Amino acid sequence: MKYHKTIKLKDGRACVLRNGAEPDGQALLELFLLTHAQTDWLLTYPDEVTFTVEQEEQFLREKAESENEIEILAELDGKLIGSAGVFAVRKAEKTRHRAGFGISVDKAYWGLGVGRALTEACIECAKTAGYLQMELEAVAENASALALYESVGFVEYGRNPRGFRSRVSGWQPLVLMLLDLEEHQND
DSSP, X not given: OOOEEEEEOTTSOEEEEEEOOGGGHXXXXXXXXXXXXXXXXXXXXXXXXXXXXXXXXXXXXXHHHOSSOEEEEEEETTEEEEEEEEEESOOSTTTTTEEEEEEXXXXXXXXXXXXXXXXXXXXXXXXXXXXXXXXXXXXXXXXXXXXXHHHTTOEEEEEEEEEEEETTTEEEEEEEEEEETTXXXXX
């Protein structure tokens, strides 16, 4: 799947949203480590990362060649500042209508519209890929992320009260959300 779009951030700068490609492996790994150190709301801690630059390059190559999965990078002045992806929840016939969604943005660029742009790009790509539903999990205390997801049409369908066990704050409830892409076909 291919994606390329230039957006205007809230501060007026132009930001490019594009497919990740194999040469982005090092920069994406560095961004991953940075964003996962900046907040306690993402899935892993930087010290848990076991994949290599070569594995990240392979991941990006596979996403670039996929018809139904994608990794979109946000690039500002040649620097990666965010990434988001759409992936199949499972490949089985009964579940192939479901897409998962994940996102992270460098904290230095929060509040500029990068997260919204990446989310909207992923919704567009999920529709193009033929998914009927997008799903995500977000830490309940991450109010700004929840507000963003709700603003683009995601709805809460449940909570996992012990979704994450944080080193910092103990149990973190996860909000389970989904977006019905059939209802949003004309958005």
